[in-house]
Amino acid sequence: MTEVKFKRLALIGIGLIGSSIARAARKQGLAEEIVCAARTADSRRIAKELGVVDAAYESPVEAVKGADLVVLCTPVGTYAAIAEQIAPHLEQGAIVTDVGSVKGAVVKAIGPHIPEGVDFIPGHPVAGTEKSGPAAGFAELFINRWCILTPCDQASEAAVEKLGAFWAAMGSKVETMDPAHHDLVLAITSHIPHLIAYNIVGTADDLEDVTQSEVIKYSAGGFRDFTRIAASDPTMWRDVFLHNKEAVLEMLGRFTEDLAQLQRAIRWEDGETLFKIFSRTRAIRRQIIDAGQETPEPDFGRTHKSEE
Amino acid sequence: MTEVKFKRLALIGIGLIGSSIARAARKQGLAEEIVCAARTADSRRIAKELGVVDAAYESPVEAVKGADLVVLCTPVGTYAAIAEQIAPHLEQGAIVTDVGSVKGAVVKAIGPHIPEGVDFIPGHPVAGTEKSGPAAGFAELFINRWCILTPCDQASEAAVEKLGAFWAAMGSKVETMDPAHHDLVLAITSHIPHLIAYNIVGTADDLEDVTQSEVIKYSAGGFRDFTRIAASDPTMWRDVFLHNKEAVLEMLGRFTEDLAQLQRAIRWEDGETLFKIFSRTRAIRRQIIDAGQETPEPDFGRTHKSEE
Numbered sequence: 119m120t121e122v123k124f125k126r127l128a129l130i131g132i133g134l135i136g137s138s139i140a141r142a143a144r145k146q147g148l149a150e151e152i153v154c155a156a157r158t159a160d161s162r163r164i165a166k167e168l169g170v171v172d173a174a175y176e177s178p179v180e181a182v183k184g185a186d187l188v189v190l191c192t193p194v195g196t197y198a199a200i201a202e203q204i205a206p207h208l209e210q211g212a213i214v215t216d217v218g219s220v221k222g223a224v225v226k227a228i229g230p231h232i233p234e235g236v237d238f239i240p241g242h243p244v245a246g247t248e249k250s251g252p253a254a255g256f257a258e259l260f261i262n263r264w265c266i267l268t269p270c271d272q273a274s275e276a277a278v279e280k281l282g283a284f285w286a287a288m289g290s291k292v293e294t295m296d297p298a299h300h301d302l303v304l305a306i307t308s309h310i311p312h313l314i315a316y317n318i319v320g321t322a323d324d325l326e327d328v329t330q331s332e333v334i335k336y337s338a339g340g341f342r343d344f345t346r347i348a349a350s351d352p353t354m355w356r357d358v359f360l361h362n363k364e365a366v367l368e369m370l371g372r373f374t375e376d377l378a379q380l381q382r383a384i385r386w387e388d389g390e391t392l393f394k395i396f397s398r399t400r401a402i403r404r405q406i407i408d409a410g411q412e413t414p415e416p417d418f419g420r421t422h423k424s425e426e
Numbered sequence: 427m428t429e430v431k432f433k434r435l436a437l438i439g440i441g442l443i444g445s446s447i448a449r450a451a452r453k454q455g456l457a458e459e460i461v462c463a464a465r466t467a468d469s470r471r472i473a474k475e476l477g478v479v480d481a482a483y484e485s486p487v488e489a490v491k492g493a494d495l496v497v498l499c500t501p502v503g504t505y506a507a508i509a510e511q512i513a514p515h516l517e518q519g520a521i522v523t524d525v526g527s528v529k530g531a532v533v534k535a536i537g538p539h540i541p542e543g544v545d546f547i548p549g550h551p552v553a554g555t556e557k558s559g560p561a562a563g564f565a566e567l568f569i570n571r572w573c574i575l576t577p578c579d580q581a582s583e584a585a586v587e588k589l590g591a592f593w594a595a596m597g598s599k600v601e602t603m604d605p606a607h608h609d610l611v612l613a614i615t616s617h618i619p620h621l622i623a624y625n626i627v628g629t630a631d632d633l634e635d636v637t638q639s640e641v642i643k644y645s646a647g648g649f650r651d652f653t654r655i656a657a658s659d660p661t662m663w664r665d666v667f668l669h670n671k672e673a674v675l676e677m678l679g680r681f682t683e684d685l686a687q688l689q690r691a692i693r694w695e696d697g698e699t700l701f702k703i704f705s706r707t708r709a710i711r712r713q714i715i716d717a718g719q720e721t722p723e724p725d726f727g728r729t730h731k732s733e734e
Contacts, residue, residue, distance in 0.1 A: 195697075219647075244647045250712075254724070264643050293643070300699035303640045306630050308647025314622055315648070317688055319707040321681045332611045334713050335572050335601070339527075339552045339616025340623070340655045342720045345711035347648045353702035359692045359700055369629070370689055374682070376629045378691050380621060381678055384667045389503075392667055396660035399627040403556075403653035405642050412650045416555035416562070418726035 122148055122283040128185035129154040130178045130200055132165045133351070134246060135217045136191030137255030142288035143338040155181035156252075165252045179207050187284070190228070190276075192218035195357035197224060199382030201231035210235040214279050217228045217243055219304060219354075221268045221297035223361035229272060237277035240268045240297060243290060246306070248349040262410050267337055268297040305365035310373055313366070315348040428685070430456055430591040436493035437462040438486045440473045441659070442554060443525045444499030445563030448478040450596035463489035464560075473560045484667055487515050495592070496548075498524035498536070503665035505532060509539035518543040521585050525551055527612060529576045529605035531669035532586045537580060548576045548605060551598060551617070556657040569597030570718050576605040580652035613673035618681055620663055624657040645686075 127149035129136040136154060143149050154171045155178040156162045162174035175181045182188050182204045190197055197216065208214065214236055218224045224240045232238040245263035265285040269278045275319065282292040295303075322333045322341065333341065359366060383391040406412045413419045435457035439442040444462060451457050462479045463486040464470045470482035483489045490496050490512045498505055505524065516522065522544055526532045532548045540546040553571035555562065573593040577586045590600040603611075630641045630649065641649065667674060691699040714720045721727045 170531060196665075216612065228676040244644045246647075249724045263646050266644075281664060299635075303636050303644055304647055306626075306633060306636055307641055307644040307649040310629075311626060311648035311652055313453050314626065314685065315651075316704050316707055317685050318614075318619065318681060319710055320623065320703050321677070322686045323706060323710060324680070324684070328609075328611050328614055330710070330713075333615055334710070334717050334719065336552045336574075336611055336615040337714045337719050338571050339554075339612055339614055340619035341615040342711075342714050343623075343651055343655055344619055345714055346718070346726060347651055348704075348707040349711040350704075355704050356697050356700040360695055360697055363692055363695070367689065370685075370692075372632070373626060373629045374685070374689075376632070377622065377625050377678075377682070380625055381675065381682075382707050384671055384674055384678075387668055387671070389664050389668055390540055393660050395628055396624050396656075396658075396663050398631060399624055399653065399656040402627055402631060402638070402642070403650075403657040405638075406645045406653055408648050409642050412640065412653070413728050416557045418654060420721050420726055 120294070122280060122287055124149040124187040124284070126151045126153065126185040126187075128188045129171070130181060130188065130190045130204070132156045132161055132171065132174070132252045133191060134250055134254045135243065136189070137165060137168070137170050137252040138257065138289070139189060139191065139217075140165070141255055141257035142260060143171065144289045145392035148287055149187070150283055151180050155184070161252050162357055168252065178204050182207050184209060186212050187211060188214045190218070193354045193357040194218040194220055194224060194227070194361050195425040198227040201228040205231040205233055208233060208236045213237045213281055215238060215239045215241045215281055217241060217288040219308060219358045220362040221300040225268070225270055225297050229270065232272055237273040239273045239278055239281050240270070240272070241281065241285070242266045242300065242304070243380065244286065244304075246350070248346050250351045258289070260285065265288055265290035265292050267292065267294045268300050269294060270297070274324075301362050301365045302368075305362060305369040309358055309362060309366050310369050312347050312350060313359070313370065314373070315344040316355070318344050319348040430588060430595055430599065432457040432495040432592070434459045434461065434493040434495075436489040436496045438481070438489060438496065438498045438512070439500035440464045440469055440479065440482070440560045441499060442558050442562045443551065444497070445473060445476070445478050445560040445597070446567040447497060447499065447525075448473070449563055449565035450568060452478065454595045456592055456595055456690060457495065461489050461493070469560050476560065478560065478563070486512050490515050492517060496520060498526070501662045501665040502526040502528055502532060502535070506535040509536040513539040513541055515569050516541060516544045518667075521545045521547060521581075521589055523547045523549045523589055527616060527666045528670040529608040533576070533578055533605050537550075540580055545581040546578070547581045547586055547589050548578070549589065549593070550574045550608065550612070551593065552612075556654050558659045566597070568593065568699050571598055573598035574608055575600065575602045576608050577602060580607070609670050609673045613670060613677040617666055617670055617674050618677050620655050620658060621667070621678070622681070623652040624663070626652050627656040634648065646685045649717050
């Protein structure tokens with residue numbers, strides 16, 4: 119593995135992902151100094167109290183001064199304004215990257231602001247939990263998870279290699295990809311799952327004939343699995359859907375079409391079609407487990423024991 | 427808690443649920459003898475080898491002979507034929523129940539066959555994992571999970587109380603409910619979640635521009651959460667949808683309507699609507715956790731560590 123060490127790592131935003139990068143980079147000794155910018159005084163205080171950063175600034179400009187690695191870890195909708203603000207203060211030779219869940223829109227939002235002599239490499243660690251904020255991060259978040267880089271012509275090969283080595287040192291497997299393809303792949307593996315999870319939780323909340331208390335009591339029948347990703351950060355996810363519109367609408371169209379087929383099979387009591395569709399899915403879970411992307415334990419390894 | 431002890435417990439079907447009942451009943455000393463009927467020689471052999479039953483028969487008739495508690499644990503579609511077959515051999519004073527995920531159809535399938543002097547009480551433990559078969563069961567499966575009984579006029583109050591005590595002794599919380607209301611509640615808390623989980627896994631499997639290997643690699647973005655319930659038993663779930671058609675179609679209609687609203691908000695870049703809907707859902711997860719129906723640990727408590 120390539121030895122990697124940055125002088126000053128500047129994290130713009132110190133939520134779940136930013137603070138996990140801070141912890142992992144600290145643990146692996148990947149930066150001499152780790153600083154962050156955070157909008158709220160609370161986040162800055164918590165980040166400092168937890169010792170995950172050496173300094174926390176309100177202004178992204180202060181954070182990027184002297185930094186040779188700048189990582190945007192705020193919701194995607196804030197990127198353009200932040201890029202414009204920090205651009206004049208970026209060090210020559212610095213690498214600018216991000217952790218946003220969409221990539222085409224990010225290239226457009228950040229790219230134009232990046233000055234000559236700075237390498238810009240959009241990135242996306244496919245990792246996370248349903249928790250938010252600086253206290254939710256942990257150093258192990260990226261282990262065995264994929265980090266996708268979508269380098270364009272604004273980065274040297276050496277810079278891409280160095281950033282890849284940074285993610286690898288935090289435990290990630292690194293892949294490079296075209297931004298448009300990234301957005302299509304993540305639409306189905308991440309964005310649509312979040313959308314339908316948010317949706318069913320909303321549908322359940324709106325019922326007149328079934329009480330909320332009943333939904334909660336009998337959620338172990340399957341519903342509770344959806345509430346985890348539907349508990350993710352609403353601002354982050356609003357921005358994902360606003361910035362990956364085409365791919366999400368395309369995948370949603372396919373999902374709805376397939377659901378109509380299932381609906382029709384139920385209406386016409388076509389057990390054969392139902393059985394055929396329900397039989398396809400075990401193999402995929404098995405492969406996800408074999409690929410180290412999921413726990414093999416039943417029920418996600420949730421504990422089954424008396425609380426008494 | 428009422429002391430409960432059956433002479434002979436007959437489990438018709440010895441999959442995940444049947445074998446979990448066998449283990450829990452054995453552990454809690456709820457029956458002097460525990461027997462099962464299973465269609466395949468493999469299931470009978472495994473059940474006996476694991477010591478979860480004292481005897482395993484091919485014929486349900488042999489299993490119910492002398493039994494004072496008979497529990498149907500096969501897919502719902504098999505109930506009518508089994509009920510007809512065992513009816514003449516049921517003991518006077520026996521309780522007949524089931525564990526099916528629908529209840530209205532079960533009343534119609536089993537009820538007419540139950541002779542005078544036998545108490546029939548439909549039941550549904552809202553518990554399970556994505557695994558199937560006799561080896562997948564465990565005694566703790568029902569702890570802190572709700573078991574819904576939907577007694578009709580074919581059972582005495584004493585019998586309902588005795589069956590409730592049986593489930594309580596295995597760790598369940600017991601609730602009684604009207605069969606039609608059960609089917610509506612479970613449509614949203616269990617059946618629709620399974621349907622859309624099966625559906626999205628199918629949609630992902632059918633894509634031309636995204637490879638299956640990509641779906642697997644980047645499944646940690648949310649997709650993998652859906653593969654758990656989509657790995658459930660296809661025969662069981664086919665029967666659920668064939669036997670809870672009205673309630674499922676009603677809830678599916680609402681789900682689709684709500685999804686269309688989200689789709690429109692994405693198309694028209696209505697961030698406010700998206701944010702509002704995405705902000706409603708954290709509270710429900712919190713309540714499910716507070717009600718002891720879900721783990722408070724991030725990411726379902728999945729381990730985050732290096733496998734190297």
